[in-house]
Amino acid sequence: MPITIYDVAREAGVSxxxxxxxxxxxxxxxxxxxxxxxxxxxxLGYRPNAVARGxxxxxxxxxxxxxxxxxxxxxxxxxxxxxxxxxxYKYNIxxxxxxxxxxxxxxxxxxxxxxxxxxxxxxxxxITENHMEVFTTAAVPIVLAxxxxxxxxxxxxxxxxxxxxxxxxxxxxxAGHTRIAMVTGPxxxxxxxxxxxxxxxxxxxxxxxxxxxxxxxxxxxxxxSGIKAVKQFLSLVERPTAIFAASDEMAVxxxxxxxxxxxxxPDDMEVxxxxxxxxxxxxxxxxTTVVQPMYDIGAVAMRLLTKYxxxxxxxNHIVILPHRIEERESTKKIETTI
Amino acid sequence: MPITIYDVAREAGVSxxxxxxxxxxxxxxxxxxxxxxxxxxxxLGYRPNAVARGxxxxxxxxxxxxxxxxxxxxxxxxxxxxxxxxxxYKYNIxxxxxxxxxxxxxxxxxxxxxxxxxxxxxxxxxITENHMEVFTTAAVPIVLAxxxxxxxxxxxxxxxxxxxxxxxxxxxxxAGHTRIAMVTGPxxxxxxxxxxxxxxxxxxxxxxxxxxxxxxxxxxxxxxSGIKAVKQFLSLVERPTAIFAASDEMAVxxxxxxxxxxxxxPDDMEVxxxxxxxxxxxxxxxxTTVVQPMYDIGAVAMRLLTKYxxxxxxxNHIVILPHRIEERESTKKIETTI
DNA sequence: CGACTAGGTGCAATCGTTTTCAGCTATTCT
DNA sequence: AGAATAGCTGAAAACGATTGCACCTAGTCG
Numbered sequence: 049m050p051i052t053i054y055d056v057a058r059e060a061g062v063s064x065x066x067x068x069x070x071x072x073x074x075x076x077x078x079x080x081x082x083x084x085x086x087x088x089x090x091x092l093g094y095r096p097n098a099v100a101r102g103x104x105x106x107x108x109x110x111x112x113x114x115x116x117x118x119x120x121x122x123x124x125x126x127x128x129x130x131x132x133x134x135x136x137y138k139y140n141i142x143x144x145x146x147x148x149x150x151x152x153x154x155x156x157x158x159x160x161x162x163x164x165x166x167x168x169x170x171x172x173x174x175i176t177e178n179h180m181e182v183f184t185t186a187a188v189p190i191v192l193a194x195x196x197x198x199x200x201x202x203x204x205x206x207x208x209x210x211x212x213x214x215x216x217x218x219x220x221x222x223a224g225h226t227r228i229a230m231v232t233g234p235x236x237x238x239x240x241x242x243x244x245x246x247x248x249x250x251x252x253x254x255x256x257x258x259x260x261x262x263x264x265x266x267x268x269x270x271x272x273s274g275i276k277a278v279k280q281f282l283s284l285v286e287r288p289t290a291i292f293a294a295s296d297e298m299a300v301x302x303x304x305x306x307x308x309x310x311x312x313x314p315d316d317m318e319v320x321x322x323x324x325x326x327x328x329x330x331x332x333x334x335x336t337t338v339v340q341p342m343y344d345i346g347a348v349a350m351r352l353l354t355k356y357x358x359x360x361x362x363x364n365h366i367v368i369l370p371h372r373i374e375e376r377e378s379t380k381k382i383e384t385t386i
Numbered sequence: 387m388p389i390t391i392y393d394v395a396r397e398a399g400v401s402x403x404x405x406x407x408x409x410x411x412x413x414x415x416x417x418x419x420x421x422x423x424x425x426x427x428x429x430l431g432y433r434p435n436a437v438a439r440g441x442x443x444x445x446x447x448x449x450x451x452x453x454x455x456x457x458x459x460x461x462x463x464x465x466x467x468x469x470x471x472x473x474x475y476k477y478n479i480x481x482x483x484x485x486x487x488x489x490x491x492x493x494x495x496x497x498x499x500x501x502x503x504x505x506x507x508x509x510x511x512x513i514t515e516n517h518m519e520v521f522t523t524a525a526v527p528i529v530l531a532x533x534x535x536x537x538x539x540x541x542x543x544x545x546x547x548x549x550x551x552x553x554x555x556x557x558x559x560x561a562g563h564t565r566i567a568m569v570t571g572p573x574x575x576x577x578x579x580x581x582x583x584x585x586x587x588x589x590x591x592x593x594x595x596x597x598x599x600x601x602x603x604x605x606x607x608x609x610x611s612g613i614k615a616v617k618q619f620l621s622l623v624e625r626p627t628a629i630f631a632a633s634d635e636m637a638v639x640x641x642x643x644x645x646x647x648x649x650x651x652p653d654d655m656e657v658x659x660x661x662x663x664x665x666x667x668x669x670x671x672x673x674t675t676v677v678q679p680m681y682d683i684g685a686v687a688m689r690l691l692t693k694y695x696x697x698x699x700x701x702n703h704i705v706i707l708p709h710r711i712e713e714r715e716s717t718k719k720i721e722t723t724i
Numbered sequence: 725c726g727a728c729t730a731g732g733t734g735c736a737a738t739c740g741t742t743t744t745c746a747g748c749t750a751t752t753c754t
Numbered sequence: 755a756g757a758a759t760a761g762c763t764g765a766a767a768a769c770g771a772t773t774g775c776a777c778c779t780a781g782t783c784g
Contacts, residue, residue: 103771
């Protein structure tokens with residue numbers, strides 16, 4: 049039989065209300081009383097029941113997190129950012145993998161809402177009308193991390209995938225390349241897939257280079273896609289001289305594919321990745337990549353959520369974090385003319 | 387104002403008790419009544435309050451998970467196994483990073499207990515008396531995943547680190563090596579650190595090879611440790627011909643360190659890793675490594691926990707999962723004499 | 725045909741807190 | 755000195771479900 053607040057009250061010779069005040073740090077308690085209560089708590093080994101508290105106070109200090117796949121390096125890093133800030137603000141996190149399956153995403157959202165979380169952080173790819181429908185029934189704030197809703201209604205934290213794709217391609221163009229291939233993410237993914245690809249196209253277009261379909265391989269962001277993409281590119285009569293991959297995993301696959309065929313990176317082909325997961329530094333040559341501040345996206349999203357949960361004023365509900373290109377050895381140093 | 391069970395009862399013209407029965411799938415409800423209630427629920431958009439339910443039923447269908455670092459590939463994979471099985475059994479997971487700091491581990495345990503989780507899965511390295519003290523105050527079952535308590539009281543799921551370390555070393559010995567170095571994990575870690583190292587020593591000992599201190603580098607399981615370890619080994623007059631690293635990250639660091647110095651793997655030096663994280667396949671040469679069934683450790687631990695939570699009989703409270711060596715290209719193919 | 729049984733339902737207590745409100749004491753102000 | 759105020763405290767009503775128990779209706783059995 050667990051110790052309740054009532055037991056403590058009896059032991060300390062006060063009312064439950066007073067015990068509650070002590071536990072919650074309410075200043076309106078005489079120091080001597082506080083001491084008595086604390087002693088009773090200690091003596092009895094009292095542990096407040098957060099479920100009862102949640103029911104009475106209507107706050108659970110718990111937030112829900114929906115994540116496509118926690119075993120992916122990218123999302124794990126985001127999750128870490130979320131968890132750190134959450135714990136800083138004394139929140140706990142209910143974490144669930146959605147596998148990016150719509151049905152599961154919606155079901156999880158409902159479950160979290162039933163559990164009375166104080167807020168939700170959602171990671172995924174596409175935000176459909178189905179999502180919006182469920183999200184709008186929520187009485188608590190929802191923040192998107194690493195994605196963005198097309199209507200721009202929901203608060204979100206992300207980078208500009210379009211500009212990032214553009215910058216990466218432009219980087220290769222500036223290095224003098226004219227035959228630049230791309231390994232895209234799934235085009236069904238509006239951001240990591242489509243927008244990065246659109247950035248690529250825009251950069252080519254601006255440079256007066258026409259996009260060739262044979263220079264585009266539609267991957268799934270995983271390592272194996274990179275290997276396969278290279279196979280396609282190397283079979284071409286006019287091979288590309290540079291490859292931009294929409295994820296680091298694919299980029300590393302690309303590097304290995306190139307090396308396996310006896311060519312060298314960056315001498316024969318240059319490669320640029322995307323994300324800057326730790327893997328980017330654990331490959332030879334180390335990968336030049338678009339740095340996405342994954343940890344920060346998670347952290348900022350969580351911070352944003354706390355503001356909503358506390359009814360604080362929020363100036364911008366859509367946050368775009370900066371990206372940049374980290375040059376390593378998978379591309380050649382560009383000569384800077386002075 | 388959210389819809390409560392009472393609103394549904396009124397709308398359907400029945401009592402709260404009946405609504406509760408319908409919601410919980412209690413068979414003692416006339417089909418026509420059930421239909422009415424379901425209609426009312428649908429119409430009102432009723433969402434049961436799990437907090438209230440938790441208070442009344444004393445079950446939250448939530449389990450706590452304490453993890454050292456979710457952004458580590460190893461633990462993320464474990465977490466995935468846990469989450470998959472949890473969701474299969476309709477449990478949600480409260481996930482928190484401990485950073486392996488004792489104080490935080492204990493604090494998190496208490497917080498989870500306050501939140502009335504139905505059970506806890508604990509991942510970490512050392513299980514001290516402090517842990518035991520807190521764990522025994524818990525009214526709910528606690529299962530260790532990827533670790534084991536020295537007293538053998540707590541249920542746990544893990545591999546035999548000692549045997550795995552032994553096998554890896556033996557593998558190298560069988561390949562004809564006599565100068566075998568090891569990059570260990572932190573020796574303060576009794577399992578991934580100490581036990582694997584002890585396995586290494588035993589294998590050497592059995593083979594009549596004496597262990598040399600200069601052939602042992604005390605790493606931290608991270609990539610950089612591997613690089614540094616190689617520096618030490620290569621500075622020796624009598625260099626090792628094979629290196630066993632206690633983690634894949636370190637092993638990849640070792641490979642790159644070797645390559646950076648102009649030597650080749652496996653021709654000049656062979657390398658064996660530990661864990662079999664995805665990285666092991668995303669490096670050239672691909673890494674021969676001790677396969678640890680990370681996902682399964684998580685999954686089995688969660689499954690075990692469900693048994694305890696349902697008061698099912700459990701035959702073995704300590705589960706040792708099998709490990710094996712996956713041969714890839716960082717070691718030479720052993721000639722099998724027929 | 726009367727007595728049981730079983731299915732279906734509602735009443736009301738309970739879970740362990742928070743929180744409003746009122747009341748009491750002791751102090752401060754005029 | 756009397757009134758007003760500030761600081762502490764307790765009583766009791768929520769919070770929104772679950773669940774044991776009693777009750778009622780039909781159907782079944784001998």
